[in-house]
Amino acid sequence: MSLTDTDRLSPRITPAGHLLAAPDVEAPALPDDVALGAAFARGAGHGLLYLGSGTIGRALPPAWAWWRDLGARYVTALCTTAEGGEIAVVHPDPAELGALIEDAPPMTGAEYLTPDVLAALWGEIDGALRDELAATGESLQAFLRSRHPAWNLVGRVHFNLAENRKDPEAPFAFLATYAARLSAHGKTQHQPLSRALEEFSGARNKAQLLSLLMPVQRAAEHCDWLRAMVESREIYHPLRWMPADAFRLLSDLPALESAGIRVRLPATWAAGRPARPAVRASVGTQSPSLLGREALLDFRMEVSLDGESLSPAEIRTLLEGADGLQWIRGRWIEVDTKKLGRLLQRFESLEKTAQAGLPLNDALRLLAGVTGDEGDGFGERDWAQVVAGDWLAQTLQQLREPEGLAQVDPGPDLKAQLRPYQQAGVRWLYLLNRLGLGACLADDMGLGKTMQVLSLLLIFKRDLAGPRPSLLVAPASLLANWAAEAERFAPGLRVLVAHPSMTPADELRALDSARLAQTDLVITSFGSLLRQPVLETMQWRVAIVDEAQAIKNPGARQTKQVKKLQAQSRIALTGTPVENRLSDQWSIFDFTHPGLLGSAKEFGGLTRRLAKMEHFGPLRNLVRPYILRRLKTDRRVIADLPEKTELKAWCHLSPVQAALYERAVKDLAAALDGTEGIERKGIVLSYLMRFKQICNHPSQWLGDAAWQPEASGKFARLRELVDVIAAKQEKVLVFTQFRETTEPLAAHLGALFGREGLILHGGTPVGKRRELVRQFQEDESVPFFVLSLKAGGAGLNLTAASHVIHFDRWWNPAVENQATDRAFRIGQRRNVLVHKFICRGTVEDRIDQLIEAKQQLVKDVLEGGAELLLTEMSDRELLDLVRLDIHSAQEN
Known part of the structure; x- marks a missing residue:
């Protein structure tokens, strides 16, 4: 299209x-x-x-x-x-x-x-x-x-209003001018409008005069007072005006300016119009006795003028006077008695209601100018002002600028060095937890959200009396990542993975509050959360949701279950921009900060009013303290990043894949029986290839050309990754060693991105390859490039990519690194994330373990070619290598 x-x-x-x-x-x-x-x-x-x-x-x-x-x-x-x-x-x-x-x-x-x-x-x-x-x-x-x-008239005619304090009977002066020309110094030279009658006299200049006066005629159609001035020709003369005359001009400023007339007001009116008395309230001057959503903040109101309080007598005088311009404290101010009276009544009622304290959510909405009533805040923003008191102002400032927070450090319990921006993130999370408030940590993928959360949990374990377990809910595909990261970087945490892929079913059935209380962190999936009611009954230190876009649909069963969790505070982790879709933002904040954005219905009404007014600043101000988002493109962050980050993307097998894999293991055992020599080597190699194909997609082995996305765990994991990559509009290289996989992968990716990408394999003409590379590098609309590892693994410069995905493993780190370096080379200014797809509980998982262990087998077998030693294994060793761990392999 x-x-x-x-x-x-x-x-x-x-x-x-x-x-x-x-x-x-x-x-x-x-x-x-x-x-x-x-x-x-x-x-x-x-x-x-x-x-x-x-x-x-x-x-x-x-x-x-x-x-x-x-x-x-x-x-x-x-x-x-x-x-x-x-x-x-x-x-x-x-x-x-x-x-x-x-x-x-x-x-x-x-x-x-x-x-x-x-x-x-x-x-x-x-x-x-x-x-x-x-x-x-x-x-x-x-x-x-x-x-x-109107455009060629804007700025040509000016209405000038000035104070004339020497004339108490008519304290204002009015003069219409026009911009005649520019001076030699580029300054606009103004002349009284009457001079236009002289300058453009004669038939030849009549068109110019009519053009000049067109905005005045247009404005006169909407302003009766101006039409009378035009008809009487008073518009061409200096005029003495009463306050009511000046206020009529102020009231019609939008009509005058939209018609193309520039209005210049007295220079003493600092904001472009006279000052207005404002109902001013301060909230949160003192630290509340309770923290969290239950916190009650002090509330105090007054009527002020430019920050100075008005006395009750002055307020009475204003309310008893006429609408328009009133003289007070040696200057003219603008007064709307009905609006001022209505706001005064509303704030006095609010002050009375808040004698015991104003709920935190109500205070924050008032402060941001986001209220539940259509009449509140929006049309009356200039007449009412809510400011944060000392305690609340300091707290919000700390949340908005976490770099300046007091140091909190997990110390030697964390087996890694936090980067400066990660240290700031931990301090921010710790402050919000101490306040009993939620958080949305929305750092870009690869910036270490996992590390920041683990650091926070280590601090809890060390510093807080009466340790209480925390709960983390994540997609099933990420549970192994969390468990591995916790074991590697925070071995002091007692971690329980409440999921059948890592904990026996009988232990899961026996889980109770006593067993959970003996842990520091319980990790589970969205699906398991629905099947483990004991998790809902626990009082958690903190409830964490990873890939929080999974709860963006408020009507989904898993979203409702997550929001039932009871915790001192809640944290949402996401790598996608949370402000791109307002409905997503509401659902995530309904988990982290229940009630802050009101009900879904209230939020819908709010966003419609914001859209109508084209004014989204209040909503952004309301949520900003609770969203921490650092981008890989931020110069303060990228200078502190490693050049490339390698991540394992664990994948489950679909039921069809698991059945095919188990059958292949049995077939291999039967085929090996009694064979030896070249025949045995051929069988081993062919079955290793079959296992890889089944792990990729059943259709790759079956050859049925179906390639249904739901039939492959790797396709499902690809969807999860692309959701984030597409939201960030980043580019990705996808490597596979199989030519027949490139087109189905490209079709799947095209559906996920909503745009077509590129394919390069051994059959791509050499002359076309350079054009494909140029297109990927220069065309921002091309989101992905699928390459066969042999054809695309060397000789190409693809630095436009921020992500590299190895869809299937070559089992040779040197070959994989060479492919990765298509994106990570001289000229790359991005932090490159490398995602290596591995199916849990399969031969892919065990080969990866060998690579990680850096055993001699890696050097002798993998870097020299898998056939060198795998074919020499005994039947028992080989079958143990390829066997299927069904509990780890399938998503439950």
Whole structure:
């Protein structure tokens, strides 16, 4: 599907910082006359220029409306160019771009948004404008007028309001001016609007005069007071105004500005308009007596003006006065008596209710400006202010900047050296646990979330009185990884894997609270959690969910079961961006911080209001302290990373694979009986190949061409990995030693990524290989490259990949490393993750154990070719090597 033939597009920021309009069947439909696809097909600059100049006033989905704002800012700056003058648009300040990013709605790749990325896109808009101007041959003003009638008028007419304290009867002055020209120094020179009648007199200049006055005429259609001024021609003269006149102009600012009129207000009005009295509340000044969700925080309110408290008498005066501008404390302030009275009543009621303390979740929502009522917070943000008191402000600051937290260290109990960012992560997790609050550790894959959690558990074991076990729930495919990491790096932890692949069934049936209390960490799968009711009854120190995207569906049975767990605090681990989809974020936070985001229904109403207002900053502020996400692309992190990280991806066998494997073992035993010499060697080699094929996929051995994804444990593990890789928009190389596996793998990966990738094997023409490499390296839309190990294992430079997957093992570390180095070479600026697929309980598992043990067998057999010694094993040794451990091999 091309960009130009779909009305369902979503913005996507790539890891390289490029903006794409990606087809998305789940995206809201765009208006029929919004040709976004065609514009973005020419490039991001053209797409943003089209958004910012041609879709003004159109209802767009939140993400596209946000990008339109960036485009519109460029066009607004463009409109200050004098007619016939040279185009020179000043780049926005990085702080301004940072504030814009803070309010960005969820979208794919939002984690890659930085001020530098927006600045680069600003430059692309500028380039697109110049290209399109050159192609049309039009003047800038004509070009802008063709996009939207108001654009070439923006900034031309100004309404100027000034205070006139020397005239108590009419304390304001009004004057309409126009930007006549630019001075030699590039300054806009203003003239009274009356001068336009003289400058553009005569029939020849009538069109220019009409063009200049068009925004005034347009605004007059919506502003009765302005229409009266135009009809009476008062618009061309300086005017003495009463406070009510000035307030009418303030009230109609949106209508004036949308018509193309610039309004300049008194310089003493610091925020661009007069100060407003605000109902100000502070929450959390003192440390609460209880921590966790049950914490009750102190709450105090006042009415203030620019941070200074107003007396009860002053408040009464304001409420008894008229709406509009009132004079108080030597200056004009803006007052809405109904709104101020309503907010005052609401906060007084809240203060009364919170006499015993305000619940933590309520306090945090108030602080972020995220409330349950449609009338709360949003339209009245300028009239109400909630600030964190000393204790809460300090706590939130520590959570947002964990690098500055006090040191907590697992010490020698951890048999590894934590990297600085991992140390910060452990301190952050420890603080949240001490506060009784949950956490979402969302570091990129490969940054050591496992190590940080193990460090936290070691600290608990050493420092906390009355040790209590913790529970970790993970996909079944990751249980072996967790157990191995705990044994290697935290051998002092008492670990129990409550899963039939690693613990006998009779022991699992006998599990009770007394046995669980003797452990430090219980590890189980989502499926086993459903079958072990005793796990639900325990009071855990901390309940941890790995690959937390598994609980993104709140209606799923496993999600509901996980959320029943009782724990002092809860931790969600995920490598995928948690802010890309609001529904996913709600479900994860409903586990880590129940009630913080309200019910699913309340959250749905909240997000609809946020989308309507194109204002997502409050929600981001609410959850930010409880999400720690470090990216591999972060310069502060990547400088501290190893060049490549090797991970074992344990896979289970499907029932079909297990049955075929067991049958193959029996067939091998029968075939070996009585054979010797060359015939025996041939049998051994053929069966070793059969075991590998069965571990890959039943169809590879059966030759039935079915290749159903659910029939292979490796295909299922591939799906789990790709869920994270695709969400991060990273690229992956997949190596297999079998040519016949490349196309089924590519078909499976294409379905997972939603985009096609590339294939290279021994049958690929030599002349085509260079083009495939170029395409993978340069085309950001190509997500994967499937290669046969012999054809793609040497001579290729594929540094665009962040991941390397060895789908099946060559059983020769030197050959595998050579293939890995296609991605990890000179020119690679990414941390490369290498995933080695191994089926548990099979010959793949036992050969891997030999490689890990670095026994002489590895050197003699594997590096020299498996046939050198495997064929020389006795029947008993060989059958022991290939036998199936059914409990380890199957996912239960």
